[in-house]
Amino acid sequence: MSDANNSSEINGKKVFFLYPTASVQNQIITELAQHEYEVYIIKNHIQIIRVLEKHPDSILFVNIDEKMQKKDWEKWFSEKLSALSEIKLGIFTSDTSDELHENFTGKYKVPCGFINLKVDMSGYINKIIETLNSLNVKGRRKYLRASTKDETTATMNMPFGGGIISGVIKDVSVVGISCVFENDPNLAKNELVKNIQIRLQSMLLKVEAVVFGSRVVESEKIYVMIFTQRIDSEVKAKIRKYIQHNLQSKIDKEMK
Numbered sequence: 001m002s003d004a005n006n007s008s009e010i011n012g013k014k015v016f017f018l019y020p021t022a023s024v025q026n027q028i029i030t031e032l033a034q035h036e037y038e039v040y041i042i043k044n045h046i047q048i049i050r051v052l053e054k055h056p057d058s059i060l061f062v063n064i065d066e067k068m069q070k071k072d073w074e075k076w077f078s079e080k081l082s083a084l085s086e087i088k089l090g091i092f093t094s095d096t097s098d099e100l101h102e103n104f105t106g107k108y109k110v111p112c113g114f115i116n117l118k119v120d121m122s123g124y125i126n127k128i129i130e131t132l133n134s135l136n137v138k139g140r141r142k143y144l145r146a147s148t149k150d151e152t153t154a155t156m157n158m159p160f161g162g163g164i165i166s167g168v169i170k171d172v173s174v175v176g177i178s179c180v181f182e183n184d185p186n187l188a189k190n191e192l193v194k195n196i197q198i199r200l201q202s203m204l205l206k207v208e209a210v211v212f213g214s215r216v217v218e219s220e221k222i223y224v225m226i227f228t229q230r231i232d233s234e235v236k237a238k239i240r241k242y243i244q245h246n247l248q249s250k251i252d253k254e255m256k
Contacts, residue, residue, distance in 0.1 A: 012037075013059060013248075014058040017040065017041055020061070035243040036141075037137060048060075063117070064092070072180050079102075091104060094118050144243050156169055156177070156195065157196075165185055172239060173196075176224065180223070196208060198240075
């Protein structure tokens with residue numbers, strides 16, 4: 001098995017949407033992100049090839065109503081995707097003619113479906129999730145985690161010793177964070193910490209967490225803190241939204 005396949009089996013696969021409509025963004029992509037799929041919006045059919053070459057086992061949904069005529073899209077598929085045989089393809093279009101359907105499905109494998117944009121997109125979400133699950137898109141990963149290494153607005157503070165202690169978040173998921181404090185509070189494993197305030201860009205979130213453990217990396221003591229079951233569902237939704245934006249910004253940089 002290749003390194004890429006090993007990696008995707010453990011960490012999951014990326015799901016790209018090329019030129020998605022507003023309804024696809026609002027009803028499908030947003031929902032997939034809330035289901036812990038690693039989804040991206042791409043609006044450049046030239047630059048996306050560079051990204052797909054780096055992630056050759058990805059899922060790609062293409063809106064063929066945008067940017068080019070259908071015959072040009074056929075040419076793009078044959079010329080640009082032919083060398084990326086592991087890419088799993090899905091197509092969005094408002095053209096439901098049998099001829100178009102046969103042209104594309106006859107020439108290209110479309111395991112992720114030929115989806116009619118004239119229909120309410122919310123009706124497709126369960127089918128798309130079912131398809132992604134059949135392709136083992138999540139791999140062994142249960143939750144998406146975003147590194148906040150280059151973020152200046154990923155911070156936290158919490159009550160400690162009669163005052164407030166601040167820290168910097170290293171990464172975040174809906175199950176917890178890793179962080180470094182400006183002054184080490186020497187937290188004990190399994191210690192419950194209440195009234196933690198997390199800042200992720202412009203969002204302020206309140207949680208409580210249990211200390212899972214700590215480790216020292218390059219002279220920094222990094223704590224891992226797991227949110228308790230009392231975390232609010234709205235807080236989870238906001239964290240997932242932040243993670244989606246965080247990951248999207250990294251893919252955008254790859255295309256430059």
